[in-house]
Amino acid sequence: MADYTPPTVRSQTLSQLSGHEDWRLTLPHARSTHLFLYLSKGQGRTIVLGRRRGLTMNTVLFVPAGTLMMLDIGKQSYGQVVQIPADAGLVLPGDPVQLRVRESMAQAELIAIIDAMQREQATHRPYGAEALQAHAGLLSVWLRRLLASEPAPVGAGKAADRLAAAFCALVERDFRSSQSMADFAATLGVTPTHLTRTLRQTAGITAAEILTGRTLHEARGMLQDGSLPIGLISEMLGFSSAAYFTRFIQKHTGKTPTALRRRR
Numbered sequence: 001m002a003d004y005t006p007p008t009v010r011s012q013t014l015s016q017l018s019g020h021e022d023w024r025l026t027l028p029h030a031r032s033t034h035l036f037l038y039l040s041k042g043q044g045r046t047i048v049l050g051r052r053r054g055l056t057m058n059t060v061l062f063v064p065a066g067t068l069m070m071l072d073i074g075k076q077s078y079g080q081v082v083q084i085p086a087d088a089g090l091v092l093p094g095d096p097v098q099l100r101v102r103e104s105m106a107q108a109e110l111i112a113i114i115d116a117m118q119r120e121q122a123t124h125r126p127y128g129a130e131a132l133q134a135h136a137g138l139l140s141v142w143l144r145r146l147l148a149s150e151p152a153p154v155g156a157g158k159a160a161d162r163l164a165a166a167f168c169a170l171v172e173r174d175f176r177s178s179q180s181m182a183d184f185a186a187t188l189g190v191t192p193t194h195l196t197r198t199l200r201q202t203a204g205i206t207a208a209e210i211l212t213g214r215t216l217h218e219a220r221g222m223l224q225d226g227s228l229p230i231g232l233i234s235e236m237l238g239f240s241s242a243a244y245f246t247r248f249i250q251k252h253t254g255k256t257p258t259a260l261r262r263r264r
Helices: 013-019 104-123 127-150 159-177 182-188 190-203 208-226 231-234 242-253 255-263
Strands: 012-013 031-041 044-048 051-055 060-064 067-075 078-085 098-101
Touching: 012 013, 012 044, 012 051, 012 104, 013 078, 031 067, 031 104, 044 060, 051 159, 051 190, 051 208, 060 127, 078 127, 104 127, 159 182, 159 190, 159 208, 182 190, 182 208, 208 231, 208 242, 208 255, 231 242, 231 255, 242 255
Parallel strands: none
Antiparallel strands: 012 078, 031 060, 031 078, 044 051, 044 067, 060 098
16 A cells, blocks of 8 residues: 655745745735635735735734735734645635734644644654644644634625626636626626726725736746746737747836746
């Protein structure tokens, strides 16, 4: 019988998560893993499913895999992140969650779990992946206990929040399709003006900015982290030509696609 190798759970700091490049967090994006963030120092803001909220010290943010999000954390802030594979088999919330951890005992329990994860990663002992999976299970229990005592999901019942969330879900699904913001508005059964007004209200930015930012994040990631030809990347992201793609990158970064690729 083959040895069991669980999906890889990973703990790191916010700066490690961003690779010391702010755009990896501040531009709209979604992750293939669940993201658990504990901000232990400082402040910032997040936009999850088109809803902007402030982050303060001792705040926990959980974002399920595939959820459109943005993170803008202050330079003097410090946070720890746990990435949990979507197929880890753990019981986790299906919707985003943001909570302030007020009790010192809950804070101490959380810090102990994250510290244990970091020790496992640093020591490289046998069965480390299984140990990390076990610690992630404890993190799941910790989060569900906190939710049971103080339920506070990010999702809200207002019509504006529902429309913003629906738009963000569509963007994440179809941003490579070359559809415009107006096309997304039509799919949602609203006018572009109404969609723009709604996202300004819930997220503080426009629907078009979210769509552009999501495309830009994907483009930068493919250019800087991969080796696919620039023309192919352009085609995969729905651009009508490589020249148009180049103009798009230059407009939003001040650099050509080739120059961004050289930064690797």
